[in-house]
Structures are given as structure tokens and as C-alpha cells.
Amino acid sequence: MPTFLYFAKKGLDIPSELSKALSKAKIRLISENDLEKEGEAPSAILVLGGDGTLLRAAPYAYKLDLPILGVNLGKFGFLTKLTLNSAIEILENWEKTKLYFDEREVLNIFYQGKSFVALNEGAILKGPAGRTIKLVVSIEKEGIEEGWFEVLGDGLLVATPTGSTAYNLSAGGPIIHPQSQVFVITPICSFKIQIKPVVIPMDFKVRVELPSADDEVHLLIDGHTNILLSSGARVEFKKGEKRIKLIRDPRRGFFLSLREKFGW
Secondary structure, three states: OOEEEEEEOOOOOOOHHHHHHHHHOOOEEEOHHHHHHOOOOOOEEEEEEOHHHHHHHHHHHHHHOOOEEEEEOOOOOOOOOEOHHHHHHHHHOOOOOOOEEEEEOOEEEEEOOEEEEEOOEEEEEEOOOOOOEEEEEEEEEOOEEEEEEEEEEOEEEEEOOHHHHOHHHHOOOOOOOOOOOEEEEEEEOOOOOOOOOEEEEOOOEEEEEOOOOOOOEEEEEOOOEEEEOOOOOEEEEEEOOOOEEEEEOOOOOHHHHHHHHHOO
16 A cells, blocks of 8 residues: 655645545555654655745755655645646556656755755745845865855845756746756845856856854745854855656646646
8 A cells, every 4th residue: 555745735625636646545644743653665745736846845855755646726836836736646546557747856955964956946044134135155066165245135045956946046047957957056136236146057156255253144044944044154055966857747847837837
């Protein structure tokens, strides 16, 4: 009997048609709280809702090396690409269905000896006081510094190609095809207007230092992990050691999503 780790948008019930498909395939659902009790690892992760719910599941997908089956029952759903009908088709014949994957690069983010996983982005942001913050950005490859620059403004973000259509896009960054081997560093409301987003190869490492902090400064990871940074903080971003697999409908590609979601 296959077991799926299950995430759903708060207050969302499983649609009856989907419940029947799960029963037909004899798929059992467990929550993240049940993981330690399980003797065997789950086969996949089922996400019902929108992109925020999928981002909450992403660290589990990375750690356990599980594919994500994301069903769009939210408002936007750029990452949760599968329609309810497509998901039912896949689940009803789970053991026999040929699966198609989008393999997405992630960021490993390091701060104070702890590591975090971001499918979309890590953002360093000023707090509620609203004062401009100063960040020093260094870019290096294989331990050799390629260069550095300062950002004065509301903060900056480092985004994956997957995250390029999220916060990065709202901050004026470019859309990047999800199979591209790059990251983007995007300043947020830079005081110096000549400081623009920069796209760098994925094998580079980005280090962001906060020389001083008179007010609150936050590290926000994929919109759900919020860490208060101290003065002198150093945050490092680099390519993840493995990718996250999103189960996709082969009839629906990236540019179709751009047309549907952004009106291209």
C-alpha cells in the first residue's frame, strides 16, 4: 500500500473525486507529524492548495528525496500545476502510470551554523521601522572572490529559476526558465537606481553581510521561515546538493503557464 505525505491549504477538505481515486489506488495519507511513527518512507508528497502550500512541503521533498504531486486548488497555482482531473488520472493508476517530472534546483541557505532549503528564494528584508538597510554582497567561485557590491534599500533576494516568477518578479527581476542553471540576485527598492538584478551561474556562492542593524532585519525563506538577523550577520547562499521533483502533466509546459497566469 503506497503512503503519501500530505499537505493541504488550511481549511481545505479533500474533494470527493480525489478521495475516491486515492481509495482506488489504496494510497494512505499521513501528515508530517506522523513521519517519525512510520516504518517506511513515503512514496510521494501530495499537496492540495496553492504555491504557498507546496513551498511548505518543499523541505520535506528535499530531505526525503520524494516527488511532489501538487494539485492546484488555490488562487494562483504556478507551482501546483496539476488540475484536479489530471491528478485523478495519475492517482487512479499510481503503480502503472508513467510519471513526468520537472526537476527544480534549490538554494541551500546557511546562517549561524544552520542550513535551510529554498525552492523559490531567500530574502533579507528591513523590519517594520522602515529604515534603509545596508547589505554587502560578495560573489565567489571555488573559494575565490569574483567581486562584491553594496545594496542600500529595503533589502535583497536571491532566487532560483523557479522563484524567478515569484517575489523576484514583483521586485523587478527577470523571468528565468526553470531549467536554467543560474540564480538571480535582485535588490529590493535600491536607493541607488543603477543597482539592478544580476544573474549568476549556479556553481557560484553568494555571501550577504549585514554590517550593522539598528532596527529589525529579517531573513525570509520561501515566505514561511522568518529569522531575525543580528548585527554583523553573514548569510550564505549556494546551489542545493540535489533537486526537487515536481510531477507534471506533459501536456502543460512552462510557456503555457506564463500565458495562463501572466496573460502572455
